[in-house]
Amino acid sequence: MLLLLLGIIVLHVAVLVLLFVATIVSQWIVGNGHATDLWQNCSTTSGNVQHCFSSSANEWLQSVQATMILSIIFSVLSLFLFFCQLFTLTKGGRFYITGIFQILAESNSGHI
Template sequence: MLILLCGIVLLHIAVLVLLLVSTIVSAWTVSSTSTSDLWQNCSTINGAACQIGETGVWIQAVQALMILSIIFSFLSLFLFFCQLFTLKKGGRFFLTGAFQIFACLFVMCGAIIYTVMNHLWVPATESYGFAYILAWVAFPLALISGLIYVILRKRE
């Protein structure tokens, strides 16, 4: 049982790291002359020029959704440890699973909005970077983690 709990916690921490890196790193779209993320769009064609991410409501929605996914994933991990010590024997971690599934849905919605609307933010010549891919990898891992929490029962 201890190995299972360690595996679940490691999966959850991996999801948190993926969410943090994908939100912070400036590599949602990249090209040889520019990079962009959720916060700024930088180009090195005529010197280093960066445009702050206030050009549209959609980029602010993506920013908010990614931050919410991080917050809900942190809360889910905190709730898991709280429920681990307070939940009765045979109880399920429904609240922990619900928060992790919400985090999964937030990252999915943010990545979908970015996918659909990024042509307004970056040139079409840029390709998706590793931070964008990490956000999409975090989505199924958070979903799997949330489902595991919902299925998991507390034993002694």
């Protein structure tokens, strides 16, 4: 049982790390002096001067940004609730609330 709990904790932490990296990473698409990510578009001119502008205000991009942030929030809540339920539930109790928040986090990040 201890090994199962350790595996669940590792899973929660791995999901959080992957979500943070995917949200914060600075270059998703790179090519020909141009780099694009979730938050800004950067281009390099001939004098190695880099100009960065915020990403376009398209509705789809704003929805992607919002779902990535919501996914991180739900994952953090899921990990916190897991620890709370771990120490407060009776032996054999079910982790329904933690599972619901983890499902919300995964569905927001587009993994389901």
